[in-house]
Amino acid sequence: MPKGGVVYFSAEFGIDESLLIYSGGLGILAGDHVKAASDLNIPLTGVGILYGKGYFQQRINEGGWQQHLYPDIDLEASVYPVRLVRDGEDRPLVIDVTLAGRQVHAQAYAVQVGAVTLYLLNTDVESNREEDRRLTDTLYPSDPDVRIRQEMLLGVGGAKLLAALDIRPNVWHMNEGHSAFLALERIRMLSAEGIPFETALEAVKASTVFTTHTPVPAGHDVFAIDLMDRYFGDYYWQLGTDKERVLSLGQLGGAFNMTRLAVSTSSKVNGVSKLHGEVTRDLFHGWTPHIPRHDIPVDSVTNGIHIGTWLAPGMKELFDRHLPSDWAVRAADRDIWTPVRDIPAKELWEAHQQAKSEMIQALGLPIEQSGDGPLVIGFARRFATYKRALLIFRDLERLARILGDPQRPVCLVFAGKAHPADGPGQELIRRLVELSREERFKGRVHIVENYAMDKAKKLVQGVDVWLNTPVKPMEASGTSGQKAAVNGVLNCSVLDGWWVEGYNGRNGWAIEGATDGDPEHQAWQDSEALYRLLEDEIVPLFYQRGERGVPTDWVGMMKESIGSLAPVYNTHRMVSDYWRKVYVPASARGERFAADHFEVASRVAAYKQFVRDNWSAVRVRKVEILADHSSRIGLAKTAFRAEIGLGAIWHKDVRVEAVGSDGKQGIWKAKLEQVQQQAKGLYVYEGVSPDIPIHIWRTNVNVRVTPISPDFASDFEMELAAWG
Template sequence: MQKIAYFSAEFGLDESLPIYSGGLGILAGDHVKAAADLNIPLTGVGILYGKGYFQQRIDDSGWQHHLYPDINLAASVYPVELVRDGYGQPLLIEIPLEGRKVFAKSYAVQVGSVTLYLLNTDVESNSEADRRLTDTLYPGAQDVRISQEILLGIGGTRLLTALGIKPEVWHMNEGHCAFLTLERIRMLSAQGIPFETALEVVKASTVFTTHTPVPAGHDVFSIGMMDRYFGDYYWQLGVDRDRVLSLGCIDGAFNMTRLAVSTSSRVNGVSKLHGEVTKELFHRWMPHIAIPDIPVDSVTNGIHTGTWLGHGLKELFDCHLPSDWYLQAADPDVWTAVRDIPDHELWEEHKRAKSKMLRTFGLSLPATDELPLIIGFARRFATYKRALLIFSDPERLSRILSAANRPVVLVFAGKAHPSDGPGQDLIRKIVELSHDDRFKGHVHIVENYAMDKAKLLVQGVDVWLNTPLKPMEASGTSGQKAALNGVLNCSVLDGWWVEGYNGHNGWAIESAVDTDSELQAKEDTEELYRLLEEEIIPLFYNRVEGNVPEGWVNLMKESICSLAPVYNTNRMVTDYWNKMYVPTSARGKRFAADHFEVASRVAAYKQFIRSNWSRVKISKVDVHNNNSFRAVIQLGAVWHQDVRVEAVGSDGHRGIWKVVLEPVQQLDKGLYVYEGASSDIPVHDIWQANPNVRVTPVSPDFANDHEMEMATWG
């Protein structure tokens, strides 16, 4: 395989190159590092933000201030070089913006064997306003946001073309970069390839990872804004404006996630639960497809072991684990040796990491002989993450934190987007609580949360707390970083923790998803307090000879052994390779071969199906108690071998069962009788399953059974 092009709006490689805001960027940076570790031929494409994401300062009143110093490229721990052309001049890429030409230079960041290219518009030939387009990450102004996404998608594609890089697989990490698919179609159109054929070529070689489980998290632009920025671009794709807009148009606006889904052959969420939540989210776009059948896969996120493992713990692992343990990090057998590490050695190393964190942050703690139990809560301050949940009953929490001889300390960290007023209010409230006499010395907030401080926290606290409103956490990799370092998770069963929790490697706040968020918060708070009072605090302070909490250390070992081999980027990127990259590469080659023969055939077939599908009707359905089905179906001009007919019903557990029906009689031209039966339907009363019959267009050339997002129901 040649190269995989991995596009992302942010990359968190290191705090010295602050072009990331949070989990999405950190994940992208870890993805790049793992690809380098595994010698996967990947090329990254992003934006070099001249001022990066904002630097956070929190004043004594809790107000968050936003500072934007220029990034010092010379300070990056990764080599950063300006990309030059064959004449030694900066290689400039031309991007169309509102009918004008904007130029971008690019920088190459070398991460082992992987090169990450970063575009930047601070070019002398641009206007002053255009030079500032790439100053900051996730700007609030829609005009700047769409300009950055055009730069990333269209400009990034043109950059790879200028460099002679011809990816076999194009991976879109979130929808910010989805305009790359339009540019690829435009390039094919310029070669005389019809739009529908070009769309199939692009779709066949593209994969899309979505990270956001809530509708508000997806970029949406008005149709008027699309017309302003793409008015001179639509026609270059070889089709009319309405067809281009149809790829992303939802509810009268242009949705970047919808564009990404429409132009990808494989779509995945970032945990198993997130994959299911995404299916429900996408169901409003595909109302004729049953939710379990919506074509969304999942690849659960992981973290880069070398980046997030504390230095002292790494040395301990080097002494006790097999010599090549780092190269075999995804092998569970490699980690079993952690159980043989003497308890006092593991505990002393954790205490050193804890002391380093406290010294660096300068936190004042309650006066005790031993370091207290420290609980960390660090993430973006979005309201659904419920940072204040633990304060729901202040009096009870005060008693928990300040119990005699068993003190507990809470350490918070995180930023709220400059446009997120409610998120900033959360920070202000925590600062106020830290000054409250009931919590003084027991509640702290660390400002300017970034990768350097994240490392100290995930290595130095005792418990990693995560209390999102389920199911709104897509994955939540910070808990994975903590687990690698022997820090125990206490989390709502959301995101990755649903898969990771085994009943013996941390604690689960077993939240039931409730439409009443206040009731859910009340239940979650009660369970959190119970866990603290009855399990977490007693276990931490139950000491044996040498002042080692034996039960706690055993839990640390179980956490590392059960989680470290699974939730790492070696496993994650290997999953992407096997599930996404290899099949997509093969599919892309097949669709492009022989002058796009397969792509042309699929495009023509889809156009035929769309033109004739309105005449597909199910005129009669008979369901019998012996689980047999009979349906009379009018297919019209559609060939009976181009459809799948199924009886479908509920299994009573949010899933469905399906029974394939076969044509047994042709009553008239295009009119068929279908029948089928099954003894494996998982319901006692067939009528409770609300059975129905559906007809779906199929083709051996489709990436999945529901690629056309069409079905006719009885």
């Protein structure tokens, strides 16, 4: 890839606990992505926001209610130094963004993360109005008016910052939809050079990629059209088109959807696990119901973790002794991890016990270790209702028996924050505090305040079991369990997100309850499955001691967990996948579309406009299913014949195919070839049946026409299809 490299936009970056510009999983993933890019010498630049107060600090009051504190971030205390970016004349570099008719100034700061530079914008500048100075105070404000201004600063301001720094990326990567306004600013810049809107759109799209992390519609940022008009009223015309065309890129259900904008302006879209890719296709199918969900162009790159950040020091020392000397830089090589299985059980167990002791001490947990007990189960994540923090409390008497067994004691440790606007999530925390104070749970249920990276490290390194109980399939990926796994902590999780791919029956436990039905039934089934695992498998195995007091079978599972999961669920593998599957193809595509004064982008734009203008005339006029019929295309059997009216569209610019259900929740396709032209714009197509039983495909089959081009990034780039 040429010098411009990749630019990676994210609303949050979890680089280190000393730099509180992150709230949770999305930011931690972004921070790990940046670190892995540095490790692998991938030319990547980060762009985000420097929040003055960051995400809130959590305190839990006597009543169990979460309190939100916003102290200023101490940049001097950051492990990663934050420096002011200066221009060629040694003045602070300031970027101007027009918000609701006035200029808002943002200073640029830089953080060096290995070989990667992370640029951050902040509006606490003396020349700004007071409300604008406060714009970058906090992460994810609830007020839509503040949120849209932050996202304009990130997207529009971030693109302007790169231009001011003369950084010209080959690939623009949007990590979630918060930064999607960058596409509009890039189009505006091209428009200012005289490039027509549709050509500029194709050029921008060719070099832009988008990762979505949210599996539910409610998780996507949506702005009212009048709010868009307020902030973009003087901006629409600068893109070289009208308001309606700009809004069409993100308009959905009468509002402006940032995920829709990101999809409309990207040549590649991916989810963050295989299951999440499927869920995302289901979600986007709602936008384009005329395209089967299996054909929605969404790929997946399963998340991973930066092992160097999350591995316990004692565990690292153990790996340094037993693994090849270069194991840390070859973490994605499965063979590197084979020696884990030969580590003496006592050594691995002692390294884990050391991490457990350090966790208990660092977090001030009133847990007494004796005889390697108690068994400690950790649950730490955002307190959103779908994550079901209280699932394990559905049968209080049964849980009390499990936790309170004097011979085999068990402790639960909880940590996490609820968004300040999430009342139900805060109620979960209050109820958890209430339960922890009940006599039967005293000393057995513990709550860690103010969950952040420093405490997350101790928890994923020190607990014995990592518990995860989301409503399937609402967890896009999840990475906390991956952090636990590399430390030898065993996962016990619903088969959602990454765990569907990672679980092999020997490296942890799967909570296999209900997969459908109403939420109450699903919760009951899942809790029953969890209790059975604790009673029959997890607790007995933990307390089953072998030679020299070591739980040999438990340690065997720890080895299986590390050996099977560490080489796959790490960011070296993840970023290498992005490089190969996403970045390199997007770089080549972007260069091709921009070459020769945007010749390909201009041609594709014109072609798409022609197709859109004439698509209403495309008709599937007649479909026949034929049996034992000699065909003009020389086949013994022809299953389909269709008359297709194309109007002004050339027959070589479409694909005609029979499409149907395969009876297994999938679809089959059979391409139809043109065999006759009956009149101008009217053709006959024929094709053979699929290689599946006739009674399956005959009951559910149709013929579809779609526009095609070798220049399209996917077969359904135009989101057009005509059906019989």
